[in-house]
Amino acid sequence: MQLNETGQASANYSVWLNSLPTSPVNVPIHFEDSELRVEPSSLAFDSSSWSVRQHVIVTPKNDWVDTGSISETVITHEVRSDDKFYERIFARNVSVTLIDDDLARVRVVHGSGNEGNVTEGGEDDHYDISLKSRPTENVVVSVYGPGLGQLYVSPSTLTFTPANWNTP
Numbered sequence: 001m002q003l004n005e006t007g008q009a010s011a012n013y014s015v016w017l018n019s020l021p022t023s024p025v026n027v028p029i030h031f032e033d034s035e036l037r038v039e040p041s042s043l044a045f046d047s048s049s050w051s052v053r054q055h056v057i058v059t060p061k062n063d064w065v066d067t068g069s070i071s072e073t074v075i076t077h078e079v080r081s082d083d084k085f086y087e088r089i090f091a092r093n094v095s096v097t098l099i100d101d102d103l104a105r106v107r108v109v110h111g112s113g114n115e116g117n118v119t120e121g122g123e124d125d126h127y128d129i130s131l132k133s134r135p136t137e138n139v140v141v142s143v144y145g146p147g148l149g150q151l152y153v154s155p156s157t158l159t160f161t162p163a164n165w166n167t168p
Contacts, residue, residue, distance in 0.1 A: 001094060003036075003060040006101040013094055014053040015077070017045050023082035027091060029056065030076045034063055035098060038075060058096065064134040064166075066104040072097055102133040106141060109168065128168030131160050139165070 001011050017025060027043040037059045045054075058075065077091035109128045117125070129141060139160045143153050 001058065002097040002099065003058065004099040004101070005060050005062050006099070010057050010059040012055050012057045014055050015043055015091070016053045017050040017086075019085070020047060020050050021045060021081060021083040021086050023086075025050070025079065025081040025083060025086045028078045028080070030078065032073045035061060035071070035073050036075070036096065037061055058094075060098055062101070064102055065136060066102040066133045067098075067100050069100055070097060071100060104135070105132040106130075107132050129158055130168045131165040134162055134165045135160060136162065 001013070003009070003011055015027060025045040027045070029038055029041055029043070031038045039057045039059075040054075043054045043056070056075075073096050075094040075096060077093070079086055079089050079091050081087050107128075107130045109130075129143075131139060141158045141160065143156050143158075
């Protein structure tokens with residue numbers, strides 16, 4: 001199964017039993033909840049519903065973290081039952097390929113003011129800096145460039161955390 005974070009379109013698969021169980025069968029579904037939303041989180045089968053296909057809907061979550069262009073995750077199924085056959089059965093995993101739309105970049109937005117042009121003794125100017133994706137660790141951005149000896153820049157370093165990454 002392949003999903004794209006950008007469109008967040010869902011995909012689905014079906015689960016059913018191959019034979020009539022002697023006791024109810026529950027199938028909890030396990031997955032990486034930071035990457036996916038899976039509904040329902042558990043399936044239940046009994047003597048009247050064992051052969052009815054139950055659909056599982058898988059939707060990617062936009063986590064805002066650059067994990068590379070493609071990542072892999074697995075949905076697993078645990079089978080629980082007092083039925084002697086179904087208590088020992090292994091249910092097949094579902095592999096999910098996620099296409100990540102997040103890029104680790106710095107966003108610079110010019111604020112109101114002099115469009116980056118300042119004159120000695122004139123008005124100040126400013127711009128906002130933030131990150132385009134949530135980092136997993138702190139990120140320090142230093143402001144430097146030609147002519148800084150003649151300019152006052154404050155602050156000269158900015159620290160972004162996983163909590164404030166998109167706040168200028």
